[in-house]
Amino acid sequence: MEQQRRRGAELEAALLDAAWDEVHESGYARFTMEAVAARAHTGKQVLYRRWRNRADLVIAAMRHRTGSIVEDLPDTGTLRGDTLALLQRMADRFATIGPEITHGLLSEAPDLDPEIYRRMTGAMATLVKRAAERGEIPAVEVPDRVLTAPTNLLRYEMLFAREPVTPSTLVELVDDVFLPLINGRREGSG
Amino acid sequence: MEQQRRRGAELEAALLDAAWDEVHESGYARFTMEAVAARAHTGKQVLYRRWRNRADLVIAAMRHRTGSIVEDLPDTGTLRGDTLALLQRMADRFATIGPEITHGLLSEAPDLDPEIYRRMTGAMATLVKRAAERGEIPAVEVPDRVLTAPTNLLRYEMLFAREPVTPSTLVELVDDVFLPLINGRREGSG
DNA sequence: TCTCCTTAGAGACTATGCGTCTCTTATCGA
DNA sequence: TCGATAAGAGACGCATAGTCTCTAAGGAGA
Numbered sequence A, B: 001m002e003q004q005r006r007r008g009a010e011l012e013a014a015l016l017d018a019a020w021d022e023v024h025e026s027g028y029a030r031f032t033m034e035a036v037a038a039r040a041h042t043g044k045q046v047l048y049r050r051w052r053n054r055a056d057l058v059i060a061a062m063r064h065r066t067g068s069i070v071e072d073l074p075d076t077g078t079l080r081g082d083t084l085a086l087l088q089r090m091a092d093r094f095a096t097i098g099p100e101i102t103h104g105l106l107s108e109a110p111d112l113d114p115e116i117y118r119r120m121t122g123a124m125a126t127l128v129k130r131a132a133e134r135g136e137i138p139a140v141e142v143p144d145r146v147l148t149a150p151t152n153l154l155r156y157e158m159l160f161a162r163e164p165v166t167p168s169t170l171v172e173l174v175d176d177v178f179l180p181l182i183n184g185r186r187e188g189s190g
Numbered sequence C: 001t002c003t004c005c006t007t008a009g010a011g012a013c014t015a016t017g018c019g020t021c022t023c024t025t026a027t028c029g030a
Numbered sequence D: 001t002c003g004a005t006a007a008g009a010g011a012c013g014c015a016t017a018g019t020c021t022c023t024a025a026g027g028a029g030a
Helices: A008-026 A032-039 A045-047 A055-065 A079-097 A099-108 A114-133 A142-159 A167-184 B008-026 B034-038 B046-049 B052-065 B079-095 B099-108 B115-134 B144-159 B167-184
Strands: none
Touching: A008 A032, A008 A045, A008 A055, A032 A045, A032 A055, A079 A099, A079 A114, A079 A142, A079 A167, A099 A142, A099 B034, A099 B099, A114 A142, A142 A167, A142 B099, A167 B144, A167 B167, B008 B034, B008 B046, B008 B052, B034 B046, B034 B052, B046 B115, B052 B099, B079 B099, B079 B115, B079 B144, B079 B167, B099 B144, B115 B144, B144 B167
């Protein structure tokens, strides 16, 4: 009956594509392994041979689709522009994933990806360092709480707010919170 | 066989207590209606007669146990003390609920309680207003983004951080983020 | 080209648990 | 005393996770 059997990378990509399509059409709550297998024209065992469970498969599908945000950091010439651009990237990525999938994953796989958070802090530190090198801001030490404030607040908004995050949300996070904290450190501890 | 049948408030309290105990012993993922019914020595129908589903029951059980945080606001004499006390109350409450239950509820009942967030913003506004009346800070307008920054960041920490929130987390949120934002508005828009 | 080994594809199977339905009977109010 | 309501008990249908088993496709090696 079957003529061609897929193998290796070709098969794996088809499985991940099917999982991605399925989770977007049905949402995480109605995402079933059976549906993914059917969509990929294969059996469940082919999935379980590669991923231990639903959460693993969904995470792999996300990784397969979305690249890293923090590589190739934005370089607009100002700290404000850089920060806004980075927040915009986060918002864009989140828009392709959605709150429902994120909540589902958090409840089933809470230790999702500690690495992501560390890298984001590093990215913000780089933006601030560059601004200091340009002479845009004084070369002061900035505590991690300040560096992570805009990105953490944005994640909070994306995960809990009912309404979608708008560009003005990002502007407020930068102009009302982040930049005042950076500029306020002019006089103070170093 | 059965001698005494419970009814009304007595029965309802027993059901909510059983649900609360069950969700804490088993966690949200393993929380089953059958287990609650068994623990309360009753049938599932008694539960479904009152709550439409798992999420409804868990939310009701939480409400039955935890009071309001924002009534009787702390009044320590300083904005710093008041804010720390409010954050501590949030942390205490969250410690009795836990991240796993919160995530579970968010994924099954995302529109949990919009009211809570509005009231927390109002509480922060009151603390700031009192401080201004005492002359501790100038009477400037504070944008909502600033008012909600410490509480939102705390919620973010509680929901995503693997490690428990420590007192020093709260101190950092107040001293590195909130108070600098408030004090920085001395010179600036009003 | 033949043979062997891995594993794809297919689907049966077990276990769990939601939510529904039904039945008997305790308890309350009139 | 009687009727209405709902408690307590449990069977039931259904969905789906994850496991197990089988057949045969297709690549690797002789």
